[in-house]
Amino acid sequence: MARKRGLTPDDVVAAARELADADGLEAVTLAAVAERLSVRSPSLYSHVDGLDGLRRRLAFEAAEALRLAFVAAAADRTGLEALEALAHAYRAFARDHPGLYAAAQRAVEPDEDPELYAALGAVLEPVLGALLEAGVPEGELIHVTRAFRSALHGFMELELKGGFGIPESVEESFRHLVGLVLSGIEGLAAGGEAPAAQD
């Protein structure tokens, strides 16, 4: 019954992923994953390097999935239009895969885990491309990317964790946020300097 033998690392990660999306990333415990696979938790160590290793695997999985969603969203779109599509793809991803999304937020020092660092960085490439197309000066690219990411991440963090008290059209709030950020980027691309509060 069940798989008597022959669990693979991918099986373990897949189980963790399901668990994360269903019950939250914090529910991904070796005990829970093991139970889901009808196995005792020490057995998982044959396939995955402890809880930390599993989390790292999940982060890779998440980075790649989000990157693919971005690539698909930006396909045959450019500039601001692509940015808008990216923003909505971001939200859709976070809503559809909350656990995986949370797993992608794992922060890593570049010299601590270069591989994962690179994978997480690759996610942003479609964003960088779209920003350049939109006319953002290269010198401000880092700042604008960070702003774009901050806005989206902050919103999803609040939405997913229930930080928005009343469900008063979260959808529309998101559109407002995107519009606000995009208009700022647009102005910045046209005008050159940042629009306000520039020291």
Add this chain to the structure above:
Amino acid sequence: MARKRGLTPDDVVAAARELADADGLEAVTLAAVAERLSVRSPSLYSHVDGLDGLRRRLAFEAAEALRLAFVAAAADRTGLEALEALAHAYRAFARDHPGLYAAAQRAVEPDEDPELYAALGAVLEPVLGALLEAGVPEGELIHVTRAFRSALHGFMELELKGGFGIPESVEESFRHLVGLVLSGIEGLAAGGEAPAAQD
């Protein structure tokens, strides 16, 4: 030696707060707090309702501290200028009190803990006031507030957790973000409708 007798709930919360700011909110464990107070962890139950109760107390503490920081920042400023000051006060608070800041992010359903919900909501009042002064239409107030909060929260989440790989002038990135959001709000207040990506 030390306090032989007479630990108070406030002592416990204060110890937790120090621990949170020094080592991160996840380091706030009953065992760690107890050790810091030279006491065994079961003793804390006399003063605080378990780990959850302690976290709740921390959330109150955090909400009030942040609210005060906001009130101070907005004092004798109005509109966009006040918003800019609020933004910088937000970042300063998060940087100075990372643990407390994290504790403030605890999400609560309105009917689950109305008191805490109210305390957390009160934090945003100075923001609402400034937005109104800045000319944001009342119908869009919720959305703009959410956008403002999302941007700030997302940025700090990324900054504090080390999500910005290179420390390439995080300071300047933040000014960019603030400028971008403020210009969006400004345009929205003047123009009426949201600037882009509407519908």
Add this chain to the structure above:
DNA sequence: GTCCCATGGCTAACGGCCTTAGTCACCTGC
């Protein structure tokens, strides 16, 4: 001044978690 009892510490113990060490059965390759 004495007694009583609430306060606020404590130890003991349980269950859950991650993890390591050591064991054992099966499947595969020779």
Add this chain to the structure above:
DNA sequence: GCAGGTGACTAAGGCCGTTAGCCATGGGAC
């Protein structure tokens, strides 16, 4: 048909939160 490695297992230890039950202290009532 045998040997060995793979991948499961049990046992055990450490850290966590939590509950139950104990006991000393000290302040207030008389």
